[in-house]
Amino acid sequence: MAQINLTISISGKGGTGKTTFTALLLKYLIQNDFKNILAVDADPAVNLGDVLGIRVINNTIGEIVDKTMDEVEDKSEDYDAPTLLEYKIWESIIKNEDLHFDLLSMGKTSGNKCYCAVNKALVAMLDYLKSFYNIILIDMEAGLEHLSRGTDKNMDILFIVVNPSRMSLNTATTISEILKECHLTFKDVYVIGNKFLTNSDKILEDFCKKINFKYVGSIPYDKDIEKLNFDGKSLLNLSENSNAFKKLEEILNYYTFLAK
Numbered sequence: 001m002a003q004i005n006l007t008i009s010i011s012g013k014g015g016t017g018k019t020t021f022t023a024l025l026l027k028y029l030i031q032n033d034f035k036n037i038l039a040v041d042a043d044p045a046v047n048l049g050d051v052l053g054i055r056v057i058n059n060t061i062g063e064i065v066d067k068t069m070d071e072v073e074d075k076s077e078d079y080d081a082p083t084l085l086e087y088k089i090w091e092s093i094i095k096n097e098d099l100h101f102d103l104l105s106m107g108k109t110s111g112n113k114c115y116c117a118v119n120k121a122l123v124a125m126l127d128y129l130k131s132f133y134n135i136i137l138i139d140m141e142a143g144l145e146h147l148s149r150g151t152d153k154n155m156d157i158l159f160i161v162v163n164p165s166r167m168s169l170n171t172a173t174t175i176s177e178i179l180k181e182c183h184l185t186f187k188d189v190y191v192i193g194n195k196f197l198t199n200s201d202k203i204l205e206d207f208c209k210k211i212n213f214k215y216v217g218s219i220p221y222d223k224d225i226e227k228l229n230f231d232g233k234s235l236l237n238l239s240e241n242s243n244a245f246k247k248l249e250e251i252l253n254y255y256t257f258l259a260k
């Protein structure tokens, strides 16, 4: 079977469900036999590992950048920091061979080093890692700096998660403006609703038309997601019969971007 090569970025206002959606998308990919997937936690708060039931200790890009910077400071001027980082990036990737996905967490550097150093490293690393993975999923941090900083450069698909708050729609509008201003192009930009208690498809469809994005549907509020989260269990354990997962399946089966 031919394998696809796809980079998917997940963005949106804080708390809308980006990390949850990333985990459910990963669950869908694993279940549908996609292999060689890299899940990237680009949120310095490092949440994706928790939601996937993976403990991330001393493995973030932030820590690797810290260590590398210290080593470079001790060496001569022509010391090759990017190559050193490329080599070391594999130290920061947590392998999950049984489930065919790996996890990379961005984290943050120690106080005295610039946060952009981590971002710069992440952008370079993502380009490098594309040739090793079929699918890269990136759970972005809540702010929109990642767009202006170019973290999403050369990504294929952008999902924007919105929830029943006007602010989350405003964030989607701001994203559409930033994409134009920064000349960022994605093959597709999809808006996905999450945690709506009443059917808001029509409102979301009309809203998305105005900003020229495609509305793909909504994942309902699901008490099983809440329970797994509260109990600190992996969302990969969510029942396939859960309302949220069934709806996500319906949406992803309909859109052909994952067609192999």
Ligand SMILES: Nc1ncnc2c1ncn2[C@@H]1O[C@H](COP(=O)(O)OP(=O)(O)OP(=O)(O)O)[C@@H](O)[C@H]1O
Residues within 6 Å of the ligand: 013, 014, 015, 016, 017, 018, 019, 020, 021, 043, 047, 141, 142, 194, 195, 219, 220, 221, 222, 223, 225, 226, 229, 244
């Ligand atoms: N469909 C859902 N049903 C029930 N609870 C949900 C659903 N989606 C998300 N949640 C819960 O809402 C909270 C926020 O979700 P999540 O952490 O995925 O948002 P986020 O956008 O990644 O937040 P942040 O901006 O802080 O990274 C979590 O407690 C999560 O378990």
Ligand SMILES: [Mg+2]
Residues within 6 Å of the ligand: 018, 019, 020, 043, 047, 139
């Ligand atoms: Mg999150």
